[in-house]
Amino acid sequence: MIRSIVLAASAVALFAAAPAGAAEVRIKTAGKAPAELRAEIVKAASTVCWQTVRGETLATYMYPSCVRSSVNDAISKLNNPELVSYNEANPAIRAR
Numbered sequence: 001m002i003r004s005i006v007l008a009a010s011a012v013a014l015f016a017a018a019p020a021g022a023a024e025v026r027i028k029t030a031g032k033a034p035a036e037l038r039a040e041i042v043k044a045a046s047t048v049c050w051q052t053v054r055g056e057t058l059a060t061y062m063y064p065s066c067v068r069s070s071v072n073d074a075i076s077k078l079n080n081p082e083l084v085s086y087n088e089a090n091p092a093i094r095a096r
Contacts, residue, residue, distance in 0.1 A: 023051045029078065034086035038075070045070035 025044035029037055049066035053059040068091075075087045 023048045034080070034083045037078075037080075037083055038071070038087055038090070041071050041074050042067065045074065 025048055027037075027040050027044055032040070045067045049063055049070060053062045053066060056062060072087070075083055
């Protein structure tokens with residue numbers, strides 16, 4: 001069975017002007033090392049968050065926070081101790 005996670009910008013609830021449907025990206029998780037999986041989650045979060053905040057007045061300030069919270073939320077939902085440890089050891093998320 002192929003495992004996957006749907007990453008949706010968790011920060012969408014914070015934006016009153018956010019569209020009704022948040023952007024989503026599916027990531028296949030099976031057979032991936034923590035570093036590879038986290039990199040894909042960060043890339044997906046980056047895409048989703050940029051689609052969510054672009055056009056906002058404070059987008060450059062909102063974007064990094066959105067990415068961080070989305071990555072942390074997705075990783076916590078996977079219930080993978082190795083991935084959680086890797087994420088905690090590598091917390092820096094670069095802005096777009």
